[in-house]
Amino acid sequence: MKQPIRFSSVMFWFGMAFLYLPMLSLVIYSFNSSRLVTVWAGWSTKWYGELFRDEGLMAAVWRSLEVAFWSANTAVCLGVLASVALTRFGRFRGRSMLHSLVAAPLVMPDVIIGLSLLLMFVSMTDVLGWPQERGLFTIWIAHATFGTAYATVVISSRLKELDRSFVEAAMDLGAAPVKAFVQVTLPIIMPALVSAWLLAFTLSLDDVVIASFVSGPGATTLPIEVFSSVRLGVSPKINALATLIILIVSLVTLVAWWLSRRKLKRDKLVRS
Known part of the structure; x- marks a missing residue:
């Protein structure tokens, strides 16, 4: 007797299809030989070559990776300090304000954050003469600002669960x-x-709204470059770039899963 199909199984596969079928379509069309992404004209890898020959797009990739790397480092360092203050020092004057300031970027719209940072940089330039122009440095400050909020939430939740007897x-x-x-x-x-x-690295690499407010000439990040090019029509080079990003993320996830599984097995052997 056949078992009835469960509603949860149907919704699971529907959700998986909803999430990953667009990605699969993107990967397939990155090998399309036609310049029109909606017209299939045969298999080809020429757009990957065109991607690496596009100096402007590749420069935007390296700019985004550089900003994301340093903003993630800054966010983690500040997040550790904020988490220790919120979880280890008990009640102190200004604790509620610190907690509110840390949580504010989590619920505030990106447009408000970007506009606020833009006005701050303009005011600092008028009063202090610094920063003289907006560029990668101002993007780094902006991304580190909202990245710190997310890093603090993750780190503080772990510190709260930590047994203080070890320390x-x-x-x-x-x-x-x-x-x-x-x-x-x-x-x-x-x-x-x-x-x-x-x-923090992923949020920085993905941001387009805040970066568009605080960036300047010669500091175009990858999301802004992609958003600007999509206005004129989706280029197959964008599909090729997205495919490479999906491949890299999948490999990193697979390696992390393999390492965690290996560590779990080793811990079980030690306990036995």
Whole structure:
């Protein structure tokens, strides 16, 4: 007797198709020999060659990677400091304000954040004469600003669950508070730090609204470049670039899954 199809299974496969069929279509059309993305004219890899020969698009890729790397580093460092202050120091004057300032970028529209940062940079230029122009540096500050909020949420949630007895034992053995934090706390919360870094990196690499407010001439990031080119029609080079990004992300995810599974097996062997 055949078992009835469960509603949850149907919705699961519907959700998977809804998420991944557009990506599959994009990957297929990146090998289309026609310049028109809606007309299939045979298999070809020429658009990948055109992609790497497009100096403007490749320069935008490296700019976005550079900004995302440094903004993620800054966001994690500031997120660690904010998380320690919110979870380890108890009640102090200004704690509620700090918590509100950290949480504000999470719920505030990107347009408001971008406009606020633009007005801040303009005011600083008028009063201090710095920054003299908007570019990668101002984009880095903007991305680090909202990236810190997300990093703080991830790191503080892990610090709240951390058993303080480990740190207290290290301090009882003579370790200074800073040394105990570096040698005991940081290794334990390292998965949260990695997660926060990846989240901040992805948000920076994906941002187009805030970057469009605080960027200047010669500081066009990849999302802005793609958004500008899409207005004139989707180029097959964009499909090729998106396919490479999907491939890289899939490989990184697969390697991370394999490493975590290997670590889990090793821990089970040690316990047994």
